[in-house]
Amino acid sequence: xxxxxxxxxxxxxxxxxxxxxxxxxxxxxxxxxxxxxxxxxxxxxxxxxxxxxxxxxxxxxxxxxxxxxxxxxxxxxxxxxxxxxxxxxxxxxxxxxxxxxxxxxxxxxxxxxxxxxxxxxxxxxxxxxxxxxxxxxxxxxxxxxxxxxxxxxxxxxxxxxxxxxxxxxxxxxxxxxxxxxxxxxxxxxxxxxxxxxxxxxxxxxxxxxxxxxxxxxxxxxxxxxxxxxxxxxxxxxxxxxxxxxxxxxxxxxxxxxxxxxxxxxxxxxxxxxxxxxxxxxxxxxxxxxxxxxxxxxxxxxxxxxxxxxxxxxxxxxxxxxxxxxxxxxxxxxxxxxxxxxxxxxxxxxxxxxxxxxxxxxxxxxxxxxxxxxxxxxxxxxxxxxxxxxxxxxxxxxxxxxxxxxxxxxxxxxxxxxxxxxxxxxxxxxxxxxxxxxxxxxxxxxxxxxxxxxxxxxxxxxxxxxx
Numbered sequence: 001x002x003x004x005x006x007x008x009x010x011x012x013x014x015x016x017x018x019x020x021x022x023x024x025x026x027x028x029x030x031x032x033x034x035x036x037x038x039x040x041x042x043x044x045x046x047x048x049x050x051x052x053x054x055x056x057x058x059x060x061x062x063x064x065x066x067x068x069x070x071x072x073x074x075x076x077x078x079x080x081x082x083x084x085x086x087x088x089x090x091x092x093x094x095x096x097x098x099x100x101x102x103x104x105x106x107x108x109x110x111x112x113x114x115x116x117x118x119x120x121x122x123x124x125x126x127x128x129x130x131x132x133x134x135x136x137x138x139x140x141x142x143x144x145x146x147x148x149x150x151x152x153x154x155x156x157x158x159x160x161x162x163x164x165x166x167x168x169x170x171x172x173x174x175x176x177x178x179x180x181x182x183x184x185x186x187x188x189x190x191x192x193x194x195x196x197x198x199x200x201x202x203x204x205x206x207x208x209x210x211x212x213x214x215x216x217x218x219x220x221x222x223x224x225x226x227x228x229x230x231x232x233x234x235x236x237x238x239x240x241x242x243x244x245x246x247x248x249x250x251x252x253x254x255x256x257x258x259x260x261x262x263x264x265x266x267x268x269x270x271x272x273x274x275x276x277x278x279x280x281x282x283x284x285x286x287x288x289x290x291x292x293x294x295x296x297x298x299x300x301x302x303x304x305x306x307x308x309x310x311x312x313x314x315x316x317x318x319x320x321x322x323x324x325x326x327x328x329x330x331x332x333x334x335x336x337x338x339x340x341x342x343x344x345x346x347x348x349x350x351x352x353x354x355x356x357x358x359x360x361x362x363x364x365x366x367x368x369x370x371x372x373x374x375x376x377x378x379x380x381x382x383x384x385x386x387x388x389x390x391x392x393x394x395x396x397x398x399x400x401x402x403x404x405x406x407x408x409x410x411x412x413x414x415x416x417x418x419x420x421x422x423x424x425x426x427x428x429x430x431x432x433x434x435x436x437x438x439x440x441x442x443x444x445x446x447x448x449x450x451x452x453x454x455x456x457x458x459x460x461x462x463x464x465x466x
Contacts, residue, residue, distance in 0.1 A: 027138040028179040032213055034235055035368055038272035040315040041213070041236070048367035051276060051316025052359045053082035053145065054352070055325040060130050061089055062327035064096040068133045071327075074347045076140040079356030083142055084184060084217075084278065084318060087130065087171070088149040091158055099126040107149055107159050108166040127174070138180040145182040146175070147217060148205075151189025154197050164197045168204035176209035183214040184278070188240070190219045191227030199231070206233035217278055220244070221251045225266045229273065236315070237266045238278040241305060243289040243297070246384065257281070259305050260312035260389060264372070267313050274315045280305035283351040285322035285337050292338035299351035300402075300455035303426050304385075306358050307400040307459070311391040313372040319355045321346045350427075357429035361459065365396045373397070376462075378408040378443040385454045397462040400426075405452035407460050412441040416464030423449060424459035436465060 030043035041049040054075055063071060075083065091105035103109035113125045134144050148171055153159055159167075175181050185202045198216065206214060213235040216224035220242030228234045239262040242249075246256035255261040259277050266275035281287070281297040288294050306317040322328075323339040323346035330342060339346075346352075362370075373392040374381055377399065381388045388407060390399040397414050399407050411419075421434040437444070448458040 026135050026178070029138055029141060029143065031179060031211055032143070032182065034213070034274060037368060039267070039274055039313065040368055041274060042368075048363065049081075049316075050359050050362050050367075051082050051318070052080050052355055053084055053276075053278070053316065053318035054080045055279060055282070055318060055320035056083045056327070057086050057147075057325045058089060058327050059083065059085045060087065060126075060133060061093050061095055062329070063133075065129075065132060065136075067096075068136060071343075071347065072133075072137055072140050072142060076142060078352055079359050080319075081142055082145050082182065082316075082318070083137060084145040084147070086147045086150050086187065088153065090150070091153050093126075095126050095129045097124065097129065099124065099129065101126040105158070106163065107153075108163040110167070110170060134175070134178055134180065138178070143180045143182055145184045147184045147187045148201060150187035151193070151219075152187075154194045155189060159194075159197055161196050161200050164200045165204050168201045169208055172205045172208035176211055179211075181209075181212045183209075183212055184217045184238070185214060185233075186216040186218060186224070188217065188219055188279075190222060191216060191224065195227065198228075202228070202231060202233035215278075220279070221249060221253065221255065223262055223266055223275070225269055225273075225275070229266075229269055230271075234273070236273050237275040239263075239266065239275065240279040241277050241281070241309075242279065243281045243285055243287070245287050248288045257305075257384070258308070258387070260308040260387075263309050263312035263314050267372075276314045276316050276318065277305060277309040278318050279320060280309070280318070282320040282322045282325060283349050284339065284341070284346060289337060296338075296340075299349065299354060299427075300457065302351035303354055303358075303457055304402045306355060307402070307426060307457070308387070308389055310358060310362065311372065311389045311398060311400050313391070317355070317358065319352060321349050321352060324352075354427060354429075357424075357426055360429065361398070361424060365398075366393045369394045373413075375413045376410055378410040395464040398424075399460040399462075400457065401448055401460070402457045403452055403454045404448035404450055404456035404458055407446045407448065409444050409446060409460075409462070411439050411444050414439060414462055414464075416466060418465040420463045420465050421446065422461040422463070424461050426457050426459060431461070 035042045094100045103111050215238040220240045223239035225237045241259035249256045283302045286294045323343045327343045328335045328339045370393040376390050377388050419439050420436045423432045450456045
């Protein structure tokens with residue numbers, strides 16, 4: 001008899017929860033998958049998906065509903081379709097309404113209250129706020145790339161394998177039916193730090209939620225491929241090229257600012273998996289990250305990281321701004337990493353507006369047949385800021401020059417008998433036609449407008465007409 005009564009209350013509670021989820025109809029987006037050639041992402045309908053991400057790491061803990069709407073609306077307008085965000089920045093995290101996420105800072109005990117996601121504040125909790133923002137993003141066509149728990153919490157020993165499994169199962173069950181989810185395991189951490197926890201989170205989420213893609217967000221100047229490339233739960237690789245200059249890189253790889261090297265490394269691995277720069281140098285952050293007396297990275301640097309990685313074969317790119325990633329506000333005691341403006345101003349930083357031009361450029365040409373192809377550059381391809389980087393599809397070729405200057409093209413390696421050449425300005429998105437030329441082979445020089453100087457960046461577009 002007692003068991004029957006217990007079962008009755010369980011079924012009644014489940015029915016109540018079901019009625020809550022129907023209070024507001026959710027917007028749905030097509031699910032994402034890896035393309036057939038294992039180099040790019042596409043929707044379940046087969047449409048190309050160019051990931052244009054923003055690092056809104058502290059979105060859930062810093063912005064209320066009205067502010068979240070302002071931020072997401074702005075990002076939609078600027079062409080962003082992915083927001084990277086921490087679910088648990090720290091184990092005592094709470095949202096702007098004062099609701100804590102966990103019981104006693106234990107990830108295995110999410111603090112929830114009975115009630116509906118969109119009901120009054122008496123039935124409101126941390127997770128309802130997360131639900132609300134995820135659904136709000138879906139309405140705007142934006143995917144939420146969720147980091148379950150930031151790496152520092154795990155490295156410090158506050159998350160055991162057992163706790164991680166319980167939490168990952170709970171989290172995956174909560175969000176597996178929402179269409180706009182991407183999972184970012186890790187969180188600014190080397191995979192070798194507490195590797196059993198990261199494997200447990202990846203495996204558990206994958207076992208519960210097979211609707212959504214999973215990757216790993218690593219420490220600066222490392223890639224997920226170092227530890228997890230052959231894991232079944234890892235759908236694509238993510239690297240963090242980081243915030244340091246060439247002379248500040250202290251890793252064994254020593255790629256410095258050459259994020260295109262990470263792309264080349266990941267794409268050389270077997271089995272093939274797509275890759276992306278999930279955290280390059282942020283606009284508005286000191287070079288080297290911690291010393292505010294150093295120069296700050298600017299919009300030209302943000303463009304350089306974006307075009308270098310995408311032309312090298314990445315399936316998209318994540319942009320970041322120092323004030324946005326922490327949502328720096330007037331009421332905050334101090335800014336991290338020397339942020340000099342508030343997030344409400346930083347959302348209109350020039351680099352943020354310029355990222356959409358790259359997305360539009362890539363989607364204006366055939367997508368899945370594109371490969372990195374340095375053979376169309378004649379002679380040396382240059383080093384550091386003088387690097388020329390090229391990509392080619394069946395009917396087009398693109399060459400990016402961060403510092404302008406001359407671009408020598410090996411025409412015999414460009415497809416087509418007649419080629420229409422144009423300049424594309426990454427700062428404005430404007431395209432200026434040069435003219436149509438007969439492709440007779442040999443080397444043809446194209447001189448970028450303006451002087452040869454870092455930041456005077458251009459894309460040479462070569463389009464096959466016959």
